[in-house]
Each structure stands twice: as C-alpha cells, then as structure tokens.
Amino acid sequence: MKAMILAAGRGKRMRHLTDSMPKPLIKLWGRPLIEWQILALKKAGFKDIVINVAYCADKLLEYLGDGSKYGVRITFSIEGYTHEESLETRGGIVKALDKLVEQNRSEPFVVVSGDIVTDFPYKSLKSAAKKISEGQAKAHLVLVPNPSYHEGGDMGLEKGKITRQQKQYTYGNIAVFSPSIFKDIPSTKTPLFPWLYDFVDQGLITGEIYEGNWANVGTPEELEKFEKLPPYCYE
Structure with a gap:
C-alpha cells in the first residue's frame, strides 16, 4: 500500500515564515515538518510515498530527493510551482492517482497532511484498508477532538x-481511500469537502477517533509552543 503526503499549499497563517518556503519545510525539533511524516510512515512500513507539490515545489524536490536518505521511495506529483497552481486536496489526489495505484489494480492508499504533528500509529490504518479492499467502505477518516480554533x-x-450530526470531532487530515471514488473526475482545483459528504450520507465512510498527540501547526505561536515539548519518537 502506498501513502500520499499533501505538501502543495503555502500556509498563509505562517507568513512571514512561508514567504519564501513551503510550510512543510518549516523546522520543528530540528527537522522539517514533512520529514517527521516521512519517518512516521516509514516506521509503519510504508516504503512508497507520493508527495504533491506546487508552492516552492523546487525547494521540496531538492530537499527530499528520491527518498533514499530516508530509506523510502519518493515520487512527486507536480501541480505547478506557485500557490495559485495548487489543486487542493481532491484535485491533488486525482492528479496523483496514477502514481498511487498501479495499473489495473485498485489498492487503497493512505493520505496525510505534510504539516500536522502527531504520533498516530499509521500502521493501524492497514486494518481499515483491508475493509475498504473488501468493499465494506469507500474511505476511512481519522477524527480528533475539536481543537480550540475549530470548536464547531x-x-x-x-x-x-x-x-x-453532532459535530464534536474534526477531520485529522489522516485517511485511507479507495481509488474508485476518484476515478473519472477531473483534476481541477477542488477541496475534499463538501464533495466527500455525498459518500458520508450514503454510509460509505468509516472512521475512528484519535485522542493522542495531534496538532495542525498553523501559526508561528503554535510552532514555538511545540518546540518546547519533547519530540515524538518516529525512528
């Protein structure tokens, strides 16, 4: 099973840090945010990783390379080289679909954001992927308790x-998807929601709640707060 790391956005709330650098390359605990995600996926057994890029794409390509320095294989899905060219989540997944799924096959794949900080055990997603392969669901989402900035x-x-109903949880930017829901739709600039709610309403999306360490580091203040905490162990 392959994994995709979303890394095409700019991170407007992190300016001035992202004026000349993509948010996933901002350092936390001595490493870029996206590097922690690569290490976490590797620890869980994911060796083939697709990364979508747009804003400052050249810097991500140069820094990460082919993934050999991490012991994984990285393939890039290049949406462009500016923020305006980024395709958002649904569009980015559709564009990368041929890299995530081998020809004439239909394995589920994992998608995570390149700028979250978590110790969620990615290996546990393989049981959800098995159920998706068996046709029991079309996707599986990891939810987290609502953070203070998203109380709704x-x-x-x-x-x-x-x-x-009862929106007591927030999408944690961690998921497993069946490729079937992305086939035959255009790779235009489109967010994941509200489009995915059509499948939710059909009862086709499973989920789980993770109450461990998780954060979307969205501001310089949050980054500074996390710097003071012990790093999560990914290696």
Whole structure:
C-alpha cells in the first residue's frame, strides 16, 4: 500500500515564515515538518510515498530527493510551482492517482497532511484498508477532538460510520481511500469537502477517533509552543 503526503499549499497563517518556503519545510525539533511524516510512515512500513507539490515545489524536490536518505521511495506529483497552481486536496489526489495505484489494480492508499504533528500509529490504518479492499467502505477518516480554533467541528461518529450530526470531532487530515471514488473526475482545483459528504450520507465512510498527540501547526505561536515539548519518537 502506498501513502500520499499533501505538501502543495503555502500556509498563509505562517507568513512571514512561508514567504519564501513551503510550510512543510518549516523546522520543528530540528527537522522539517514533512520529514517527521516521512519517518512516521516509514516506521509503519510504508516504503512508497507520493508527495504533491506546487508552492516552492523546487525547494521540496531538492530537499527530499528520491527518498533514499530516508530509506523510502519518493515520487512527486507536480501541480505547478506557485500557490495559485495548487489543486487542493481532491484535485491533488486525482492528479496523483496514477502514481498511487498501479495499473489495473485498485489498492487503497493512505493520505496525510505534510504539516500536522502527531504520533498516530499509521500502521493501524492497514486494518481499515483491508475493509475498504473488501468493499465494506469507500474511505476511512481519522477524527480528533475539536481543537480550540475549530470548536464547531466537522462531523460525528456513530457505530463506526462518519456522520454529519453532532459535530464534536474534526477531520485529522489522516485517511485511507479507495481509488474508485476518484476515478473519472477531473483534476481541477477542488477541496475534499463538501464533495466527500455525498459518500458520508450514503454510509460509505468509516472512521475512528484519535485522542493522542495531534496538532495542525498553523501559526508561528503554535510552532514555538511545540518546540518546547519533547519530540515524538518516529525512528
């Protein structure tokens, strides 16, 4: 199973840090944010990683290379070289689909954001992927308790299925997808939501709640706060 790291955005709330650098290359605990994600995926057994890039794409390509220095194989899905060319989440996944799924095959794949900080055990997603392969669901989302900056939440969870009622949880930017839901749609600039809610309403999206360490480092103040904490162990 392959994994995709989303790294095409700019991170507007992190300016001035991202005026000349993509947010995933901002350093935390001595390493770029995206590097922690690569190490976490490797630890979980993911060796083939696709990374989508747009804003400051050349810097990500140069820094990460082919992944050999991490013991993985990195393939880039280049959407462009500016923020305006980024395709957002759904569009980015569609564009990268041929790199995520081998020809004439339909294995699920993992998608995570390159700028979250978490010790979520990615290896546990393989059981969700098995259920998707068996046709029991079209996707599996990891939810987290609503952070202070998003108290309204995104969705709920009932009997293992994602719902749009009781929005006490936020999408944690960690998921497993069946490639079938992305086939035959254009790779235009499109977010994941509200499009994915059509599948939620059909009862086709499972989920789980993670109450461990997780954060979307969205501001310089949050970055400074995390710098004072012990680093999560990914190696």
